[in-house]
Amino acid sequence: MVDIIGRLSEEVKGKSFTFVLVVGTTDVSLIPGITVAGASPELTMFTPAADAEFLMTGRCRSIDVVPITPDGIPTPALISRASLSLVKTNKLVVNAGSRVKPRIPHLDLGGEPGGDIRKWGVREEVGETILENAKSLGENLQDEEFLVVGESIPAGTTTAAATLEALGYRGVDVVSSSSPANPKDLKRRVVSEALKNGPVDSRKLIFKVTDPVILGIVGLVSGYPGKVLLAGGTQMTAVAALLKEWYPDRLKDITIGTTRWIVKDPTARIVDFVKEIGVRLSFADVDFSLSRHEGLRVYERGFVKEGVGAGGSMIMALSRGVSPSDIVNSVDDLYSKLTQI
Numbered sequence: 001m002v003d004i005i006g007r008l009s010e011e012v013k014g015k016s017f018t019f020v021l022v023v024g025t026t027d028v029s030l031i032p033g034i035t036v037a038g039a040s041p042e043l044t045m046f047t048p049a050a051d052a053e054f055l056m057t058g059r060c061r062s063i064d065v066v067p068i069t070p071d072g073i074p075t076p077a078l079i080s081r082a083s084l085s086l087v088k089t090n091k092l093v094v095n096a097g098s099r100v101k102p103r104i105p106h107l108d109l110g111g112e113p114g115g116d117i118r119k120w121g122v123r124e125e126v127g128e129t130i131l132e133n134a135k136s137l138g139e140n141l142q143d144e145e146f147l148v149v150g151e152s153i154p155a156g157t158t159t160a161a162a163t164l165e166a167l168g169y170r171g172v173d174v175v176s177s178s179s180p181a182n183p184k185d186l187k188r189r190v191v192s193e194a195l196k197n198g199p200v201d202s203r204k205l206i207f208k209v210t211d212p213v214i215l216g217i218v219g220l221v222s223g224y225p226g227k228v229l230l231a232g233g234t235q236m237t238a239v240a241a242l243l244k245e246w247y248p249d250r251l252k253d254i255t256i257g258t259t260r261w262i263v264k265d266p267t268a269r270i271v272d273f274v275k276e277i278g279v280r281l282s283f284a285d286v287d288f289s290l291s292r293h294e295g296l297r298v299y300e301r302g303f304v305k306e307g308v309g310a311g312g313s314m315i316m317a318l319s320r321g322v323s324p325s326d327i328v329n330s331v332d333d334l335y336s337k338l339t340q341i
Contacts, residue, residue: 011146011227012146012227012229012316012319015145015146016089016144016145016146017089017144017145017146017147017148017316018089018090018091018092018141018144018146018147018148019080019084019089019090019091019092019148019149019150019231019309019312019313019316020091020092020093020094020141020147020148020149020150020220021051021052021055021080021091021092021093021094021149021150021151021152021308021309022094022096022149022150022151022152022213022216022217022220023048023049023051023052023093023094023095023096023098023102023151023152023153023213024048024095024096024097024098024111024113024114024152024153024211024212024213024216025044025045025047025048025097025098025099025100025113025114025153025154026113026114026115026116026117026121026153026154026155026159026211026212027113027114027115027116028114028116028117028121028155028158028159028190028211029041029044029045029153029154029155030042030044030116031116031155031186031190033183033186034155034158034183034186034187034190035154035155035157035158035177035178035179036178036179036303043063044154044155045098045099045100045154046062046063046100047075047152047154048098048100048102048152048153048154049062049098049100049101049102049103050062050063050066050075050077051075051077051152051307051308052093052102052104052106052152053102053103053104054066054075054077054078054081055077055080055081055084055091055093055308056091056093056104057104058081058334061102061103061104062100062102062103066078066338073295073298073299073303073304074295074296074335074338075304075307075308076304076305076306076307076308076310077152077307077308077310078296078331078334078335078338079308079310079313079314079327079331080150080308080309080310080313081334082327082330082331082333082334083310083313083314083316083317083322083327083330083331084313084316084317085330086317086320086322086326086327086330087316087317087320087322089148089316090144092106092107093105093106093107094106094107094108094109094134094137094216094220095107095108095109095111096109096111096130096134096212096213096215096216096217097109097111097112097113097114097122097126097130097211097212097213097216098113099113107137109129109130109133109134109137109212109216109219110126110129110130110133111126111129111130111212111215111216112126112212113212114159114210114211114212117158117159117162117190117191117194117208117209117210117211118190118193118194120207120208121159121162121194121207121208121209121210121211122207122208122210122211122212122215123207124204124207126212127206127207127210127212127215130212130215130216130219131215131218131219131222132219133219134215134216134217134218134219134220134222134223135219135220135222135223136223137219137220137223138219138220138221138222138223138224139223139224139225141224142224142225142226144226145226145227146226146227146228146229147220147221147224147226147227147228147229148228148229148231148257148309148312148313148316149217149220149221149228149229149230149231149232149309149312150231150232150307150308150309150310150312150313151213151217151231151232151235151236151307151308151309152213152307152308153211153212153213153235156211156213156214156235157175157176157177157178157187157233157234157235158175158187158190158191159209159210159211159214159235159238160175160211160214160234160235160237160238161174161175161187161191161238162190162191162194162195162209162210163206163209163210163214163238163241163242164237164238164241165191165195165209166195166198166202166205166206166208166209166210167206167241167242167245169241169273169276171191171238172184172187172188172191173268173269174234174237174268174269174270174273175187175234175235175237175268176233176234176262176265176267176268176270176305176306177267177268177305178303178304178305178307179302179303180301180302180303182265182267182268184267191209194208194209195209206242210238210242213235214235214238214239214242217230217236217239218239218242218243218246218247221239221243221247221250221254222243222246222247222250226253227253227254227255228250228253228254228255229255229256229257229282229312229315229316230254230255230256230257230312231257231258231309231310231311231312231313231315232256232257232258232306232307232309232311232312233258233259233262233268233270233305233306233307233311234262234268234270234273236256236258237256237270237273237274237277240254240256240274240277240279241277244277244278244279251277251278251279254279254280255279255280255281255282256270256274256279256280256281256282257281257282257283257284257311257312257315258270258281258282258283258284258306258311258312259283259284259286259305259306259310259311259314260283260284260285260286260287261299261300261302261304261305261306262283262305262306262311263281263283265302265305282315283311283315284311284314284315284318284324285324286314286318286324286327286328287300287324287328288300288328288331290325290328291328291331291332291335292332292335292336293332293335293336293339295335296328296331296332296335314327
């Protein structure tokens with residue numbers, strides 16, 4: 001069930017693939033202390049757009065600098081861009097519902113930014129639109145042999161936890177965090193309040209507590225007829241759980257592809273959970289402790305861990321014979337260029 005890259009490598013060897021980044025925001029990221037996916041809660045609204053812009057162009061247009069944590073640690077978009085530069089692939093940005101839209105060509109699912117799930121996350125009619133349009137997109141990507149789907153949404157582990165809890169799982173126990181100090185107590189309070197007095201109808205309850213990115217990825221995978229690598233961390237467990245609930249026939253073609261930092265996170269339990277729901281897990285065993293830059297070495301101390309498809313991007317590079325040291329060097333070189341600007 002849990003694999004470094006062996007079985008997955010054989011499946012994707014020689015196959016073309018498209019990397020799709022699904023972006024969005026919710027007002028959950030404005031809750032103080034809930035996420036470090038931005039230098040401040042207010043700046044988290046710019047993070048997904050800037051991540052998408054950097055992934056595609058190597059520059060951010062929505063803000064002047066690459067998204068960083070409050071401690072100055074750079075976005076995992078560096079890892080994704082550097083890793084994907086080592087292999088041949090198409091890249092596509094999909095907006096599921098962002099407060100700030102990427103200032104690059106992208107596809108829009110007709111969604112809108114999510115709200116604070118303690119009040120309401122995604123309006124029902126908007127959620128259905130996201131699912132329908134994303135499914136149509138997936139159906140029209142069927143010429144590709146393999147699909148790799150990443151995400152960027154600040155506070156996404158909290159909405160993922162709420163989604164899992166709404167499905168009957170202990171979601172807060174499952175999810176990781178972009179901080180070494182996973183704010184589980186805060187997440188638990190937010191999720192508990194979100195579920196309190198929620199709709200009796202199970203589908204409406206999901207819309208109340210989830211986010212547009214989770215819905216966008218679920219819809220995309222439901223329409224895509226081939227194999228999919230869900231390139232993300234514990235947020236992708238919520239995607240997999242919803243697929244099992246709404247589109248169970250798709251689980252056989254799904255693998256969650258993440259980083260070693262997520263798999264080894266002592267505050268989360270992704271390994272146990274994928275076994276529970278019956279989906280495969282693969283991870284990139286790449287060590288950044290020998291990076292030339294402190295901002296990247298701290299990933300080894302539990303900061304950031306995943307995002308923008310970093311784990312899946314490294315997995316795809318590794319599956320094509322790129323060495324872990326070549327990935328680290330590529331990320332280092334990209335980081336060096338940024339610090340010289």
